[in-house]
Amino acid sequence: MLKFSLKQLEIFVTVAELNSFTNAAKALYLTQSTVSAHISGLESALNTRLFSRDARRSVTLTAQGQRLYPAAKRILSDCRELTSLVENRHEELPLLLGASTVPGQYLLPELLASFLRRRPDCRYLLRRGDSQQIHELLRAGSVRIGFVGARLDPARLRYTPILEDRLVMVTPNTPYYQEKKRAGVFGCDLLGEPTVAREEGSGTDSAVAAYMRRRGFPAAKLRIVARVDNPETIKSMAAHGAGVSVLSALAVRQEVEGGRLLAFEMDPAGLRRHIYAAVRQDETFAELESQFLRFCRSFFGRSSDIE
Incomplete structure (x- = not known):
């Protein structure tokens, strides 16, 4: 009789992929x-040590752990497939979705409502x-389909671009910035202005950092007055003069059309990035999940290799 559980294996795989008990617990x-107790129980059942821990709490697989990991x-993959095989395609099946800020706020509401119809x-x-x-939730299997604005783990996840998004510099609609707009100033020329930035770890922040590196603009010259994890709050702060901000054009369309904010293209070519549907490389999909992914392709009008 087995002395360990699937839950222990799930936690073991999550710790191994995130190299951290703390991050695994969050995911x-x-x-x-609880995570530590499950790992200790698995090590006891297998009579072997699976992880090495150093003084900085970094976690790495032992030789035995490395052998156990692919098995x-x-x-776990076989168990997910077994569930899919016995599933009735017409039964209610929760779609386990994850979304970063921009797709979660400005794309998914319409998409999910349309699929429900x-x-x-x-x-x-x-x-x-x-x-x-x-990405952490995808790797841990807590969500099975993720919508993100950055490709952070192409080795373990598959990304399909579903929509092209523009990033623009937004400013308050004041005479100072109106004059710059008339003068043909670009967003890159405003990078030294007081800035309200997205939080580190967001797809927008990663895209802006990569853009500044390409242009040779030192990160130290960016005058960040605040980092905020909500574009709605950032838009309000920018409109009230707290600073400029680089945001998704999807997120600021209404404010720009209504005259609360001005939007500047970052440069003559424009700064563009993709919104992706991300799944694990080894994922096996249930029928409803496959149908949902096909719907995403048709809804956003893009081809895709996700099946």
Whole structure:
């Protein structure tokens, strides 16, 4: 009789992939003590040590852990496939979705409502976070389909671009910035202005950092007066004169059209990035999940290789 559980294997794989008991606990919505207890129980059942821990609390797989890891991954994948094989395609099946801020706020509401009209029996479980947090949830298996604005782990996840997004510099609609707009100033020329930035770990922040590196603009010259994790708050702060900000054009369309904010293209070519649907490389999809992914392709009018 087996002396260990699937839950222990799931926690083992999550710790191995995140190299951290703390991050694994966050991804699985468990306490760190619960994660540690499960790992200790698995090590006891197998009579071997699976992780090495150093003084800085860094966690790495032992030689035995490295041998166990691919087998544990196969077992968990087979269990997910078994669930899919016996599932009735017409039963209610929660779609486990994750979304970073921009797709979560400005794309998914219409997408999910449209899919519900096609499949009124469908149910969603949607988890929100920045791009980095959604990646952690995907790797841990807590969500099965993620919508993100950055490709942070191409070795373990598959990304399909579903929509092209522009990033623009937004400013208050004041005479000072109106004059700059008339003069043909670009957003890159405003990078030295007081700035309200997105939080580190967001797809927008990663795209802006990469853009500044390409242009040779030192990060130290960026005058960040605040970092905020909500674009709605950032837009309000910018409109009230707290600073400029680089945001998704999707997020600021109404404010720009209504005259509360001005939007500047970052440069003559424009700063563009993709919104991606991300899944794990080894994922096996249930019928409803495959149908949802096909709907995403048609909804945003893009081809995709996700199946």
